[in-house]
Amino acid sequence: AKHAGGNRYELADPEADARAITRHGLTTALPVALERGEFFIEYQPLVHLEDGSVRGAEALVRWLHPQHGVIGPDRFIPLAEHTGLIVPLGRWVLEESVRQAYTWQARHEHAGPLRVNVNLSPCQLTHPGLVSDTVEILERTGLAPGALCLEVTESALIGADEDLLKPLRRLAEMGVDIALDDFGTGYSNLANLRRLPVSVLKLDRAFTQGMQHYPVDPVDLKIVEGIVSLAHSLDLAVTVEGVETGAQADQLRELGCDTAQGWYYARPGPPDRLHELALADVP
Ligand code: C2E
Ligand code: CA
Ligand code: CA
Ligand code: CA
16 A cells, blocks of 8 residues: 555555656666667658648657567656756757658759757757757758648747747747747747747647537637638747647638648658658649
């Protein structure tokens, strides 16, 4: 039995213990995994809502664990953030994705440039090497800064001071797009948006999920409509995630959203799959 505070006692949950061991096991295995090259990236298409063309993809990291098989980022990114391994891991993801995007550009010239979105964790934001690493990777691979979009969660930027924003501002000045990820979950001050060096709002999946059941709550529609019109008045593009049905896509297009991502279009997949999807929509 474990002491659970006060005069209450709880039986130890054997499953929780197994999970804890696994957590610990995963944490200690992470640095080795990076050295051994056990991480890989899947790419999920970003689709222009108006004409259905593939404009790029979000890079999503996975871990092919020798015993446990494929492990999703929700299970190991928090551990990597806790131990600081997220910095070298994030740098690896950035380099790999930028290299991949360069390959798409070369093979896809006639269809317009394909862009790549890469997630940044808050630890990477405060790491002093962020700007120099990014510049170095772009120069080494030859990818145009405008083909890269860095996704930062809204919660990471809530209450951000100028010191935290400075590296993002530098990158934005170079032409790198900054997207505010999971937007709408963080209760940030909308007026605050003007202060941030962002050019894209990524509406959280929660909004898209709210449009799964008909009739859609008119208040939900009004909220999304309001966010889109505010974003556009600030010159921000709006991307929606978690689009699972054609009806959702229609609704979000009508509401003026610019770009969509979700299972309705494609699940995350290997880099060649994105290339095929991008070519398939060229007339
Ligand atoms: P996110 O940035 O919000 O990424 C979107 C997540 O939604 C992905 O989960 C994606 O597979 C999933 N998704 C896409 N379309 C749909 C859909 O139509 N329906 C539903 N239900 N889900 C959909 P995934 O790949 O498991 O990634 C989870 C989170 O892990 C990401 O959330 C992101 O926060 C984090 N992550 C992934 N890769 C990286 C990375 O390289 N660096 C960092 N720092 N975080 C990462
Ligand atoms: Ca993201
Ligand atoms: Ca997101
Ligand atoms: Ca998310």
